[in-house]
Ligand SMILES: Nc1nc2c(c(=O)[nH]1)N[C@H]1C(S)=C(S)[C@@H](COP(=O)(O)OP(=O)(O)OC[C@H]3O[C@@H](n4cnc5c(=O)[nH]c(N)nc54)[C@H](O)[C@@H]3O)O[C@H]1N2
């Protein structure tokens with residue numbers, strides 16, 4: 001089977017045209033980083049944490065846990081990546097000095113960049129900013145509970161929570177139980193900004209909203225299609241699986257408008273002899289579609305599969321519904337319409353189809369390039385349709401695999417922290433409450449911002465995250481949060497949200513213990529549906545007043561609800577929370593015994609290895625996917641005169657090499673050759689066409705604002721598109737959202753670049 005010849009030399013070419021980028025991802029810089037950090041003064045603390053029996057804090061690949069810090073769920077060792085070290089380093093910082101809050105006004109704190117805010121240290125005592133005051137000040141626990149209790153006594157439709165997936169299943173379960181008992185379904189979560197389209201789409205198609213592939217199953221694939229994921233940065237241990245797959249003669253098809261160097265060639269420290277120095281080839285075929293056009297590409301692949309006679313008709317008839325319309329749709333779209341929409345040639349699409357069709361076992365994996373689109377759910381449908389058309393679901397080595405974000409974001413969803421409460425959980429909660437639970441729809445993250453802006457929210461509790469920094473249109477986010485009376489932030493470290501996301505009357509920041517510091521055991525769920533147990537630990541912040549999320553939530557609940565519907569204070573012993581979870585959450589039965597057995601487990605009913613799906617009919621449901629119409633405004637529509645030197649582009653916003661979401665660890669991104677965060681990655685041809693040169697300083701404007709003096713850096717982005725880093729770029733655009741889940745189109749932002 002032919003693969004794109006250009007891929008063999010792509011890494012080299014990238015380096016030629018763009019001399020300051022490395023020739024591969026990973027590699028020796030990773031080892032140097034490890035050495036620098038683990039041998040530094042913080043080293044002993046770092047090593048201790050790495051060996052602590054708890055899951056990695058960073059991504060949802062889910063390394064760590066009871067078998068020690070360095071194992072994945074198949075028990076393979078040497079699995080912690082540098083991102084894990086990066087995350088731990090931030091957690092073991094000294095406390096934020098007391099003078100920071102005493103001496104620096106809000107106006108001064110607002111000047112801090114994301115990196116500077118994080119470098120202040122760990123939060124170690126609670127503070128409050130009162131209306132009309134210029135400084136955060138220390139606050140007693142009595143007053144915190146008094147304010148919070150009054151705040152959450154408000155009408156249920158006017159209270160809300162937001163959460164981010166670093167907390168535990170136990171905290172998540174308690175959070176939703178508290179809000180629902182109070183009568184509120186306003187459980188916004190960072191997954192609304194992230195994989196909600198995957199959850200919505202997969203649930204309809206397969207009857208289960210998470211990956212249907214286990215790690216064990218992934219290892220049996222002979223082809224992986226990786227769409228809209230920069231796993232080399234954000235899920236480095238997934239790269240090991242791709243390296244092994246290529247070594248065994250398998251194929252990796254990467255679909256990404258940016259040639260990410262680490263997806264072309266990656267040097268993994270896990271294979272020192274084979275891979276570390278020379279690097280391993282990752283992509284066998286690299287397709288660079290127009291941002292936001294993946295549906296067209298996948299419909300094209302489907303069309304090619306039909307034309308090549310590679311449709312598994314027997315599978316479709318026996319195990320799926322709705323296939324006729326999906327095949328008809330692929331037949332009816334012309335090649336011209338498909339290739340014009342996605343910008344990939346028919347020949348390349350046919351090559352991709354041939355690889356997929358001729359492979360025995362294909363796994364389709366994706367991340368934010370697919371979900372953060374105005375048609376994110378269609379994107380998910382179109383990928384899963386392609387899997388089903390080729391019989392690649394319901395069998396070991398095959399299936400659909402959303403590559404999840406935060407280390408426990410999936411657990412938050414499983415525990416019911418979502419506006420889309422599953423029927424089974426609803427019924428179990430009704431039993432617990434002894435009443436029916438017909439709550440109003442509830443605000444997901446974008447709805448929460450809109451509702452707050454409209455003055456409909458009085459009180460908000462944020463369990464982790466940076467609601468201000470994560471949302472598009474930072475000015476709107478600030479305005480919206482400013483209309484909320486009371487905001488209680490439970491956080492480990494200061495972030496820009498604490499300084500810009502200020503409530504009208506009281507903003508309280510409560511310092512919490514992290515996963516390896518809690519006085520009790522907790523659990524988390526990986527993107528591969530594996531539940532890990534985190535041991536008790538201790539914090540280095542001995543003088544501080546840190547509290548566990550579980551303790552704060554149960555105490556607040558007790559003060560609001562007494563002993564209804566549970567003995568909340570007893571739940572401070574998380575064993576009892578796990579008993580409740582076992583009774584309430586489908587697939588979590590085994591958590592009931594985990595304290596005795598220490599046995600981590602795969603959630604039942606999630607991994608599908610037989611073509612018997614979790615839908616009512618047992619068949620997978622297929623849905624048609626209209627081709628997106630991808631137009632861009634003219635410079636005049638941005639208010640730029642036609643005479644000015646300008647370029648209208650589709651901007652992708654995402655992560656640099658050294659950041660975790662809104663938290664920046666290092667300003668540069670060496671793999672993309674971007675020396676700092678105030679850069680825009682442009683295609684050289686686009687830039688030269690209008691007379692821009694590399695390193696020119698330009699204005700980048702969206703529909704909500706602009707950033708000035710942004711440095712142009714040439715890179716391997718597809719012509720017509722560009723790339724910038726969030727959260728800084730969130731000031732310039734509003735973002736469309738997919739109405740089915742509210743996820744913003746962060747990966748296709750219309751912008752004009754001018755000088
Ligand atoms: N180190 C580290 N690890 C992380 C995170 C982190 O910030 N740092 N964040 C965690 C979280 S919450 C998440 S959600 C994940 C995010 O992980 P990813 O989804 O991998 O991260 P992103 O940088 O948002 O974007 C992924 C890729 O989408 C591509 N892309 C953009 N537009 C399109 C498009 O239209 N089509 C296609 N096919 N591709 C497109 C971009 O070029 C980029 O390579 O990582 C998790 N892990």
Ligand SMILES: Nc1nc2c(c(=O)[nH]1)N[C@H]1C(S)=C(S)[C@@H](COP(=O)(O)OP(=O)(O)OC[C@H]3O[C@@H](n4cnc5c(=O)[nH]c(N)nc54)[C@H](O)[C@@H]3O)O[C@H]1N2
Pocket residue numbers: 163164165166167190191193194195368372405406463464465466467469470471472490491492493494495512513514515549653654655660661662663726727729730746
């Ligand atoms: N433009 C653009 N915007 C985006 C995205 C994008 O690709 N482009 N991606 C979106 C995505 S995928 C996501 S997931 C969101 C991320 O949005 P969030 O999840 O809201 O943001 P984070 O930056 O992950 O939150 C970091 C903060 O969490 C707190 N924290 C860390 N660990 C813990 C803990 O154990 N407990 C508690 N209580 N607090 C803790 C710390 O105080 C830290 O400062 O951003 C979204 N926004």
Ligand code: SF4
Pocket residue numbers: 056057058059060061062063079080081082083084234235236237238
């Ligand atoms: S791949 Fe993800 S879970 Fe595994 S060590 Fe790296 S950051 Fe942690």
Ligand SMILES: [Mo]
Pocket residue numbers: 190193194195405406
């Ligand atoms: Mo995410």
